Amino acid sequence: MIRFYIQQAIYHLRENPVVSWISVLGTALSICMIMVIVITLRVRTADCEPEVNRSRSLYVPNMSYRAKGDLSGSSANSSMSVQTGRECFKALTTAEAVTLASNPGKVRVSLPAGAKLSADMVQTDEDFWQVFRFRFLDGKPFTTADVSSGLPRAVIAASVARRLFGRTDVSGQHVELNHVDFQVCGVVADVSMLATDAYAQVWIPYTAGNAEANSWGYNLMGPMRAVILARSRADFPAIREECERLRQKYNDAQEGVEVFYRGQPDTQFTHLYRTWSQEPDVQGVVLRYVVVMLILLIVPAINLSSMTLSRMRRRMAEIGVRKAFGATANELMRQVFLENLLLTCLAGLLGLALSYAATFVLNGFLFGNSTNAYLAGETSLTAGALLSPWIFLAAFLFCLLMNLLSAGIPAWRASRMNIVEAINGKR
Structure with missing residues (x-):
C-alpha cells in the first residue's frame, strides 16, 4: 500500500510539474534560508573544535x-595587562582553568637562510591547551615549566609547517620569529578564523614574548584577554562573584585608580555581540532571530498552503471515486499524509543541500569582517559547525505541518462527504 501511495505522489508530481515543483522549491528555499541563518550563528556559538568548551x-x-570614586563615566578602555590578568583571573579557585592570551599579531616566521612568511601569532600560557582542544599532528604543547622559565617554544599550524619545511613532522626543529630563535614543540591542524578566541598560526609562551613588558595605564592595561573554563555552567555565578572579589582586592592595592569589568565575564553568546562598553541586549538579539525565522517560514508557508489547497480541491472527484470503491476515511487521510511527506522530504533534502552550498559560496559575505581582513587564515567550516539536526528537523516539521493542514483539511472533509457530492467536486 505504501508503494502505491508513493507511486501516486510521483504521478501527481508529474501531472502538475509547475505547481508541484514550485511547492517543492518554495519549501526548500524556506528551509535553506533558515539553515543559513542557523549555520552563521552556530559557527560562532556552538562547541566546535578547537573551541569545544564554549558552552562552559x-x-x-x-x-x-578610572580614577577611584569617579562616577562621571570617564574611563580608559582596553585589553588587560599580564599583571591584571594574573591578579583578577588566574587567581580564580572556582574555575577549572583560566588562560590569558593576546590578540593575534603579525610575526615574520623564517628559517635561517631559507623560507619565510608572515603569520598570525598569539602569546599565551599552558592553560590555553586545556581551555581549547587542538588536534596535534606532531609533538605537544609547551608546558608549565616552559612558560615559567620563559623558554622559546612555539606551536605552529600545519600550513605554516608545510610552507617552511614541506612536511608537518617538525617537532624539535627551529624557526625564527621576528629574527628570534624558537624551537617548535608541536604542530596542530589549521584553525579557522571563525574560532576567534583560539585562532592563530603560531602560539608561543607570553613569557618568551613581549606581552609582559607591553603594558600601559598604570600597568593595568595591556595586550591580554582572559578565557575562564568552568567545570559546569552552574558555576558561572560563583565564578563571577569571585572575579568581583579579586577585582576589589586588586583595586585596594592601586593608588588613585581602579579597574572594572563592565558586566563581564560574558558567556559565549554575550561575548559575540558585545561592543566594548555596551553590554548587548541578549533577549532582544534572540527575539530578532526568532522573528526573522518565523517570517522566513510563515510567509512562504502561506503561499505554499494556498497552492496545496487548490491542488487538493481539484482532487475531490478522485477522492470520491476511491471512497465509492470502498476506501475508508483513514485510508484516504493516510494517502494524503504519505504523499505530502514524500514531497516535503524531497523539499527538505533539497533545502539542506542548498543551505550548505549557499554557506560555502557566500563564505566571504557571511563571515568576512574587518578583523578577518587583517588576518592571514581562512574562514573554513567544520562538519560540527555545519550540522544542526534539531533546527533542520524543526523547520522540516513546520513545513510538513503547513502542507498537511492545507492538504489534509480538504481531504478530511471530502472523506466525510456524500460520495456523489465528492465526485461532483462540491464543497
Whole structure:
C-alpha cells in the first residue's frame, strides 16, 4: 500500500510539474534560508573544535580603568595587562582553568637562510591547551615549566609547517620569529578564523614574548584577554562573584585608580555581540532571530498552503471515486499524509543541500569582517559547525505541518462527504 501511495505522489508530481515543483522549491528555499541563518550563528556559538568548551566558558576580552570614586563615566578602555590578568583571573579557585592570551599579531616566521612568511601569532600560557582542544599532528604543547622559565617554544599550524619545511613532522626543529630563535614543540591542524578566541598560526609562551613588558595605564592595561573554563555552567555565578572579589582586592592595592569589568565575564553568546562598553541586549538579539525565522517560514508557508489547497480541491472527484470503491476515511487521510511527506522530504533534502552550498559560496559575505581582513587564515567550516539536526528537523516539521493542514483539511472533509457530492467536486 505504501508503494502505491508513493507511486501516486510521483504521478501527481508529474501531472502538475509547475505547481508541484514550485511547492517543492518554495519549501526548500524556506528551509535553506533558515539553515543559513542557523549555520552563521552556530559557527560562532556552538562547541566546535578547537573551541569545544564554549558552552562552559566565560570571556573577558576588554576592561576599563578610572580614577577611584569617579562616577562621571570617564574611563580608559582596553585589553588587560599580564599583571591584571594574573591578579583578577588566574587567581580564580572556582574555575577549572583560566588562560590569558593576546590578540593575534603579525610575526615574520623564517628559517635561517631559507623560507619565510608572515603569520598570525598569539602569546599565551599552558592553560590555553586545556581551555581549547587542538588536534596535534606532531609533538605537544609547551608546558608549565616552559612558560615559567620563559623558554622559546612555539606551536605552529600545519600550513605554516608545510610552507617552511614541506612536511608537518617538525617537532624539535627551529624557526625564527621576528629574527628570534624558537624551537617548535608541536604542530596542530589549521584553525579557522571563525574560532576567534583560539585562532592563530603560531602560539608561543607570553613569557618568551613581549606581552609582559607591553603594558600601559598604570600597568593595568595591556595586550591580554582572559578565557575562564568552568567545570559546569552552574558555576558561572560563583565564578563571577569571585572575579568581583579579586577585582576589589586588586583595586585596594592601586593608588588613585581602579579597574572594572563592565558586566563581564560574558558567556559565549554575550561575548559575540558585545561592543566594548555596551553590554548587548541578549533577549532582544534572540527575539530578532526568532522573528526573522518565523517570517522566513510563515510567509512562504502561506503561499505554499494556498497552492496545496487548490491542488487538493481539484482532487475531490478522485477522492470520491476511491471512497465509492470502498476506501475508508483513514485510508484516504493516510494517502494524503504519505504523499505530502514524500514531497516535503524531497523539499527538505533539497533545502539542506542548498543551505550548505549557499554557506560555502557566500563564505566571504557571511563571515568576512574587518578583523578577518587583517588576518592571514581562512574562514573554513567544520562538519560540527555545519550540522544542526534539531533546527533542520524543526523547520522540516513546520513545513510538513503547513502542507498537511492545507492538504489534509480538504481531504478530511471530502472523506466525510456524500460520495456523489465528492465526485461532483462540491464543497
